[in-house]
Amino acid sequence: MKGLAVYVVCALWLLSPLCAPAQGLAGDESFSRINQDFREGRYEQAARGYEDLAASGRAGGHVYYNLGNACLKMGRPGEAILNYERARLMIPRDKDLSFNLSHALDLKADSSVSPAGPLSSVFFWIRSFALPELFWAFALCNGVLFAVLLLRLFWRAEWGYYLLMATLFLWFMGGLSFGLKLYETASDSRAVVVAKTADALAGPEPGDTVLFNLTEGAYVACERSEHDWILVSLPDGRRGWVRAQDAEVIVDRNLKARLLPF
Amino acid sequence: MKEKGSRRKRGRMYFSVPPFLINTSVFFLVVPFFVLILMAFLPLRCLAAPSVGLELDRAEATLEDTVTLKVRVSGISPDAEPRIAGLKDLTVVAGGTSTRIEIINFRKSEHIEYLYYLQPKGAGTYRIGPAEVSAGGRVYRSQSAVLTVREAAPARGGQAVAAEGPLFLRAELSKGTAYADEPVIYTIRLYRLVKVSLRSLDIPDNPPLAFKKLGDPLEYTTSIDGQTYQVYEVRLEVTAQEQGRYKLPPATMDLIVYESSRSPFPFNDPFFSRSNPRPRSVRSNALELVVLPLPAQGRPADYSSLVGSFTMDAKLDRTTLDAGETATLTVTVQGRGNTGRIPDLSMPDIPGLRVYPDQPVLQTDLDASGSLAVKTMKWALVPQQEGIFEIPSLSLGYFDTGSKSYRVLNTPKQTITVKPGTQAQAAPRPQAAPPAFPRPGVQETGRDIMPIHTGAQAFAKVLAMPGAAVAWLVLLAPPLIFLGAWGLKRRMASSRRNGDEDRTRGALKAFRKTCSRESGAEELLSAVRGYFNSRFGSSLGALTPGDADRMLKAARVDDGVRMRCVSLIEELTHRVYTGRGRDAFERADELFSLMREIDRQGR
Numbered sequence: 038m039k040g041l042a043v044y045v046v047c048a049l050w051l052l053s054p055l056c057a058p059a060q061g062l063a064g065d066e067s068f069s070r071i072n073q074d075f076r077e078g079r080y081e082q083a084a085r086g087y088e089d090l091a092a093s094g095r096a097g098g099h100v101y102y103n104l105g106n107a108c109l110k111m112g113r114p115g116e117a118i119l120n121y122e123r124a125r126l127m128i129p130r131d132k133d134l135s136f137n138l139s140h141a142l143d144l145k146a147d148s149s150v151s152p153a154g155p156l157s158s159v160f161f162w163i164r165s166f167a168l169p170e171l172f173w174a175f176a177l178c179n180g181v182l183f184a185v186l187l188l189r190l191f192w193r194a195e196w197g198y199y200l201l202m203a204t205l206f207l208w209f210m211g212g213l214s215f216g217l218k219l220y221e222t223a224s225d226s227r228a229v230v231v232a233k234t235a236d237a238l239a240g241p242e243p244g245d246t247v248l249f250n251l252t253e254g255a256y257v258a259c260e261r262s263e264h265d266w267i268l269v270s271l272p273d274g275r276r277g278w279v280r281a282q283d284a285e286v287i288v289d290r291n292l293k294a295r296l297l298p299f
Numbered sequence: 300m301k302e303k304g305s306r307r308k309r310g311r312m313y314f315s316v317p318p319f320l321i322n323t324s325v326f327f328l329v330v331p332f333f334v335l336i337l338m339a340f341l342p343l344r345c346l347a348a349p350s351v352g353l354e355l356d357r358a359e360a361t362l363e364d365t366v367t368l369k370v371r372v373s374g375i376s377p378d379a380e381p382r383i384a385g386l387k388d389l390t391v392v393a394g395g396t397s398t399r400i401e402i403i404n405f406r407k408s409e410h411i412e413y414l415y416y417l418q419p420k421g422a423g424t425y426r427i428g429p430a431e432v433s434a435g436g437r438v439y440r441s442q443s444a445v446l447t448v449r450e451a452a453p454a455r456g457g458q459a460v461a462a463e464g465p466l467f468l469r470a471e472l473s474k475g476t477a478y479a480d481e482p483v484i485y486t487i488r489l490y491r492l493v494k495v496s497l498r499s500l501d502i503p504d505n506p507p508l509a510f511k512k513l514g515d516p517l518e519y520t521t522s523i524d525g526q527t528y529q530v531y532e533v534r535l536e537v538t539a540q541e542q543g544r545y546k547l548p549p550a551t552m553d554l555i556v557y558e559s560s561r562s563p564f565p566f567n568d569p570f571f572s573r574s575n576p577r578p579r580s581v582r583s584n585a586l587e588l589v590v591l592p593l594p595a596q597g598r599p600a601d602y603s604s605l606v607g608s609f610t611m612d613a614k615l616d617r618t619t620l621d622a623g624e625t626a627t628l629t630v631t632v633q634g635r636g637n638t639g640r641i642p643d644l645s646m647p648d649i650p651g652l653r654v655y656p657d658q659p660v661l662q663t664d665l666d667a668s669g670s671l672a673v674k675t676m677k678w679a680l681v682p683q684q685e686g687i688f689e690i691p692s693l694s695l696g697y698f699d700t701g702s703k704s705y706r707v708l709n710t711p712k713q714t715i716t717v718k719p720g721t722q723a724q725a726a727p728r729p730q731a732a733p734p735a736f737p738r739p740g741v742q743e744t745g746r747d748i749m750p751i752h753t754g755a756q757a758f759a760k761v762l763a764m765p766g767a768a769v770a771w772l773v774l775l776a777p778p779l780i781f782l783g784a785w786g787l788k789r790r791m792a793s794s795r796r797n798g799d800e801d802r803t804r805g806a807l808k809a810f811r812k813t814c815s816r817e818s819g820a821e822e823l824l825s826a827v828r829g830y831f832n833s834r835f836g837s838s839l840g841a842l843t844p845g846d847a848d849r850m851l852k853a854a855r856v857d858d859g860v861r862m863r864c865v866s867l868i869e870e871l872t873h874r875v876y877t878g879r880g881r882d883a884f885e886r887a888d889e890l891f892s893l894m895r896e897i898d899r900q901g902r
Contacts, residue, residue: 072753097763099752106751133749140748169764176773183777187784298770 068100075103080110094295098127098167102134109137114144115231115253122151122229122287126222126296127167145254151227152256152272156217163218168296171218175211182208223297225288228269230255235284237277241266248277251284259286349374351381353428353441355417356519357532361449362422363522367394368415370441375434376409383415385427385443390418419448465492470550470583472537478591480606480637481700482536482669484513487550487583489531490523496555496576500533503548508588511536513669536669538637539590547586554579597705599696606698607636613710615690621718626680630693630710631673636700638663638672644693646678652688652715655679682717689714799836806833807898816887821880823890824871830894844869856900864893 071086087104090096105120121138128134142150157164163171182204189197230251238245241263251257257269262281269284270276288296356367370381394414401410419425428443466489473484487500502510513534521530539545556579593606609632616627632641643659657677664671682688690713699706765773807830814826828842835850844865851861867890874880884890 069753072751075751103751106748109748133752137748140746143746172764172770179774180777183781187781190781190784190788296764298764298767 072103075107075110080107083107084111092291094291098124098131098134100124102128102131102137105141106137109141109144113231113253114141115229116285117141118145118254119229119231119285119287122227123292126288126292127169129165129167142254146252147230147255149256149272152258156221160214160217163214163221166214166218168215168218168222171211171215172298175208175215178204178208178211219297219299222288223293226259226286227288228257228259228267228284228286230257230279230284232280232283235279237269237275237279239277241268241278245278249275251279257284259284349434349439351430351432351439351441353383353430353444355427355444355446357517358445359447359449360419360519361521362419364419365520366417366419366446367519368417368427370413370415370430370432372409372411372413372432372439374409375432375439377411377432377434379433381413381430381432381441383428383430385425386417388420388423389425389427390420392416392418417446419446422448422450424448463490466490466495466554466556466579466581468550468552468581468583470547470586472547472586472588475587476589476591477539478593478606478698478700478703479540479542480538480593480604480640481698482538482607482635482637483588484669485510485535485537485547485586487533487535487552489552489581490521490528491531492526492528494557496557497531498553498555498578501551501553502535503550505545505547507539507541507543508545508547509538509540511538511670537588539588542590542592545588545590547588549582549585551583552581554581593698594705599705599707601694601707602696602698602705603642604640605637605642605695606640606700607634607638608699608701609634609636609641609695609697609708611693611695611708611710613693613713615713615715618714619716619718620682622682622685624682626682626715628678628680628690628713630676632676632695632708633671633673635669635671636697638670638674641672641674642695644676644695646693647691649680649688649690651682651684651686653681653683655681680715682715685717685719687714687716802833803836806830807894809833810894811891816891817883818887819881820871820874820884823884823887824868824875824880827868827871827890827894834898842868844872851897854897854900856897860893860896860900863889864897867893 067086068090071083071090074080074086075083084104084107087096087100087107090100091104101120101124105117105124108114108120109117118138118141121134121141124131124134125138166174182201185197185201185204189201230253233253235251236247237249237251239248251269257271257279260268260270260276262268265281266278267281267284267286268276268278350371350373352369352371352373354369354371356369360366368383370383372381392415394416396414397412399410399412417427425446425448426443427446428441430441432439469488469490471486471488473486477483485502487502489495489497513536517530517532517534519530519532520527522528537547555576558575558577611630611632613628613630616629617624618626620626628646630644632644638661641661646654646656648654655678657679659674659676661672661674680688680690692712693710695708697706697708698704764770810826810830813829814822818826824842827847828839831842831847831850832838835854837846837850839846847868848861848865851864856864867886870886871884874882874884
């Protein structure tokens with residue numbers, strides 16, 4: 038009996054992360070208040086509220102989506118795109134999100150599009166799944182595979198062999214997808230220009246030569262940062278230093294800590 | 300017969316494995332992946348439509364041959380076995396049923412193949428089929444097939460084929476004399492009693508003659524001089540455009556012959572037999588084809604170089620219509636011969652009718668009897684005014700090889716009655732008319748974004764990423780549990796083995812404890828039984844000499860020791876059952892030393 042209680046507690050502990058954000062936010066009164074601010078047109082206040090929720094580490098993709106909406110209502114498409122892209126990491130198949138992101142991209146002056154890496158192009162399906170979804174799918178495949186192996190340890194039926202082959206294939210595909218998504222998220226260096234215009238300089242000093250200009254909503258790749266400056270590059274190979282406040286990295290430190298467990 | 304794909308170049312046929320298949324690692328990794336992807340995305344319409352097909356493995360046979368009949372049922376689950384017409388004069392043996400089930404998008408599709416072996420009872424022509432299958436209250440029918448049965452093995456110059464050893468090649472022409480442009484069937488048959496692998500087939504390369512392969516090669520069995528040969532048959536269509544006497548040199552087939560060597564194992568089990576591959580070439584007999592010129596006498600004016608046997612049919616889809624409507628005339632020319640020469644017929648001008656010809660369609664099937672072609676020509680007829688219009692007869696002249704004379708095929712004259720329509724002057728409508736009203740797409744009237752997500756509904760499906768410790772635990776727990784179970788199983792097996800070994804090792808010690816050299820036969824026999832039970836893992840209540848012999852044989856104990864042991868046990872048993880079981884046994888020393896020897900050898 039004592040053993041059973043220990044198993045139940047362990048199982049609940051393992052499953053608790055699945056439901057934690059839902060319980061945390063559904064019961065959060067502040068979330069309703071912020072939504073009310075948005076509905077009544079107090080976008081500045083609503084945006085601050087959503088940002089606080091996001092910073093608290095409890096926010097899911099829908100909070101970033103709402104924050105993007107608030108930014109768009111305030112006429113800040115750059116920030117809206119940034120937050121929609123962050124939301125897409127968590128709720129990639131949300132149709133409202135795709136629609137609003139597409140609308141925000143239409144509003145920006147720059148014609149750049151979110152660069153898709155070679156991994157995303159080949160393994161196209163991983164774009165449709167969030168990292169946690171792929172993790173739990175792989176965990177399930179992993180559990181089933183070793184359960185089948187365990188079964189075959191004691192009972193070797195012919196159908197068990199075919200089941201093992203099918204499970205092994207699913208395990209391989211699940212592991213590959215999860216690994217690639219993990220790598221893609223960890224190495225995601227995309228940033229979005231949030232200022233109306235941003236000068237890209239030859240060095241991280243205000244007096245350096247302006248190499249080119251970026252407009253709000255432009256996608257760039259962040260190579261490294263020094264003090265208040267970040268070195269960005271464009272798909273055509275051009276590189277330059279912009280102020281850190283003018284462009285924000287999509288997967289920032291806060292998001293990395295939440296999304297990447299390893 | 301090992302045939303892997305084929306290609307033909309300058310009269311030579313090569314059989315080789317496509318190079319991409321050679322890289323098996325790529326094949327076995329990539330193919331299952333794409334198959335699974337395809338299976339996931341295949342639409343429902345790809346499922347097999349309900350159909351019944353009937354197929355004979357060949358169209359011609361002799362009385363000694365067995366013909367294979369296959370009835371394929373797809374997309375339905377039959378209520379009972381197919382009913383096949385035309386089998387009355389044949390001996391039919393059922394060869395079994397094979398079923399293939401496909402599940403696509405969670406929808407089941409079933410393909411069933413019924414196999415029958417047919418043995419003709421007499422020479423003649425048999426029409427086999429159609430096969431009828433009932434399923435769900437509906438009856439589905441297949442097409443029919445024709446089987447021509449001859450008395451003897453295929454004739455060659457009027458003589459039957461004679462056996463020429465275990466492997467030989469024969470060639471024959473369907474007729475030795477033909478007219479110019481008349482296709483003749485050239486058949487090459489490989490008769491074999493041994494296992495072979497086909498490498499290439501060289502067919503005679505005679506430039507004035509044109510060769511065309513007919514269908515896939517056939518494989519069947521036939522009987523010659525009481526011996527059953529496996530036959531590999533290739534058929535080609537030969538056509539000569541000019542008259543003359545043409546020699547067809549022998550065809551050559553390169554093979555690998557697998558000669559089986561004597562098996563070192565008993566019972567001549569084929570599993571253990573070995574075969575030595577040896578390259579070999581076989582040549583067929585040479586043939587001669589006499590090509591006659593087409594007669595000048597009786598040649599029709601519209602003769603179109605067509606030679607063979609043809610029929611022509613014409614069909615008008617409607618004979619009464621309103622002005623502005625369209626009627627379609629369909630003319631079909633069907634037959635065997637030089638079907639590529641079937642001309643495109645032209646429709647003469649008809650006053651008051653506009654004629655729009657469609658692109659003619661030629662469908663050719665190459666079977667064992669040659670080219671069977673159907674050419675379909677269509678005309679859209681659009682009347683320009685009311686009245687009665689006559690569609691003139693269309694004619695086609697050809698040389699009929701059956702009657703050896705020219706013939707002219709004519710379509711019947713037909714009439715179209717046009718009533719006054721709503722439009723006085725109808726416009727031709729050979730193609731779909733454009734829609735009457737423009738249909739605009741959805742117009743965009745404004746742009747905005749979708750609303751915010753609120754409440755529990757927005758978070759109902761969120762799956763969160765666990766912390767590092769939980770993630771590692773979730774991923775590593777299953778393999779660790781498995782490894783633990785595997786180790787436990789190994790340990791249990793090992794301890795069981797050790798227990799057996801301990802018990803075996805202690806058998807001799809126990810034997811010595813339970814008896815001595817002074818013990819009687821009864822006591823000694825009981826001790827020997829105990830020793831055998833412990834040493835060889837048996838649980839005998841009484842030990843007979845036969846039991847001991849069997850166990851010692853299984854333990855591979857030396858024959859001399861075994862025989863001595865059996866003799867001792869026989870003597871002990873004899874003493875026990877003759878009332879001298881308690882008396883001292885004189886050969887006790889020998890028994891003890893024998894037990895030691897058995898224990899040593901049996902390890």
